[in-house]
Amino acid sequence: MHQILILSGKGGTGKTTVASTFIALSHAKAYADCDVDAPNLHLVMGSFETERKSDYFGLPKAEIDGTLCTGCNRCFEVCRFDAVIPGPTYQIDPIACEGCTYCLHVCRADAIHTRPVKVGDLKLYERKEERFSTATLTMGSGTTGKLVSEVKKQLKENIPETEVAILDGSPGIGCPVIASLSGVDLALMVSEPSVSAFSDLKRVITSARQLQVPVAVVVNKYDINPTICGEIEVFCFKEGIPFLGKIPYDKQVVTSLNGGENLACLNTPASQAIKRIYEKTLQVWKEQVRL
Amino acid sequence: MIVAVPAEEQKLDSPLCVSFGRAPYYCIFDTEKQKSSFIANEAAQSPGGAGIQAAQDLVDAKITTLITFRLGENAAKVLHAANVTLLKALNLSIADNINAMQENKLAELDAIHAGFHHAH
């Protein structure tokens, strides 16, 4: 499966806006939302014919059988995650429990066992030949790269091999981002002209390079600070990273997205800029895939 | 030699799995007996440390050589400790990779990447 991933480092720069526009422009049949912590792509992709949901399980967590518990307190003494709640019957806080099983090992009453805990839902949406793979994590869970890998795997298993998938990535540089970068042909970084975003951009580019994934950069809402936008362009030039364009701040974007309109259908400054960037991205992607 | 190759499907003519630690199967090929078999990767479902567990399982299965596209540094540490030869896979089927290995056409694996530290 060929993959173009949209990343950013800092959140809120416009990944989902750019990704959804790209999907419409390319008539992509395969796309995914890898931001399993706060998925948003489904909000702008319209409605689908079918939704297939499957449970996603994390590490099994401890559970105490109140009828067997003698209140000896050993579990409380060994738990390092503040997950044991002492009381007339001892209980385990499933949000705090990390599944290490130490408590299980020390319980002399055999009152503790582990149970599989669902930590999220894997979802596959279908609309004619389109396949949209996404997932949601239950709150309080550690965001796992594994769920992101499952989202990509689910997409791969449900589309023809020749299809190019567009992936809406997650913010940050943690495991979910690393997992989303695996096997990607091109990572397009959507940044914004601020000190914070520039700093985060550099960090996420480093991660992409460690995994040998080619990168390209665009700056969204560039007119908020053209000076910093210029600094980002210079940085890209010095690092040999293709700078594919700038998108102006455009109030219309908010109104359109809220109204369920895809920017590909519009002719506003931002949508025009994204269309030009899309063409350039395809160009860079084709060059990468040939290598 | 006992050679392991990460596999997506249990078919010798299919391509390799791009991931090592989360490959659904491994093809195990015995060069003396010229026989191949497939084993399921128990570690694939682990939320974390899949590469480490998969490497441990393969070492316990007494492999001497691994052919793969990529390998994380943690899995590599386990395999190095067991003196397993690491070879870089070519973009061919499992069978063709095994043949290439037997003809000494495969290079040593040099690109070990940082682990995918899946937490919780």
Place this chain on the structure above:
Amino acid sequence: MLNWTPSMQDSIMPTDRTIAVLSGKGGTGKTLVSVNLAAVADQATYIDCDVEEPNGHLFLKPSSVSEQVITVGKPKVDQKLCDGCRICSKACAFNALAVIGKQLLIFEEICHSCGLCMSLCPQHALKEVQKPLGVVRKGSSGSVSFLSAEMRIGESSAVPLIKALMREKQTGLTILDSPPGSGCLVTETVSHADFCLLVAEPTKFGSHNLAMVHELVMLMDKPCAVLLNKTQDGENPSEEYAKTHNVRILGSLPYDKELAHLTSEALVASRENEHYRSYFSSLLQEVKDASDSYPQR
């Protein structure tokens, strides 16, 4: 007879109060709101709980920074005592241990420091040693006591780092700049808060993530209120959400190019501009009043 109001009480005896600023979605304005609320208070502690991508220091530019390395326990093996029995590696839920022959390999970044392996080893070959997890940085920025932390690259869990930050909390007002999302770092942060301020932008994305983080705050039984950020003309799905779910709206901050520019330069708007100083002072008072109207926990 004096009418004893909460704000009077504040100036005589500062109330310990911890406000978490959350949003669910990234880029909504958590840091903008957090640094400005901290800056306009007479005295406040600002804690950057986004230990994976901290940004608060870019704005507050703290001085007199002292660093403290936070450690976490990891197992260390005495190979002479280890007989390769594998009781530890089989018990480890995180696959952090591997045994090759009689050699035990320990993968520290995967280890969750639970202590189980050491307790099980029949040969007492495993001991706990302290290893660096990250650093906590303390400094000051005007009237703001500044705290942030950075995790060592590759570590699996940042939760202990957030706990370490919270141990440095002082009396008086504390503002927690929370991480985005609703994962374990957010729940750890929220668990230390008396009151949660939910910042939301007027997009479908914003309202969706507002719903997510509101649900989390309700699950954790914390009082909360909403601040509508970057508002412009037209529908505001976040405002609608707040109204239909009976969440108090403390105010709105209209989208403003000047504010966006100041923020992009990593400047604290309330320190640059009287209009914003006045705005955030009023907002801080609203937040205090709102949190006072809930019983102390």
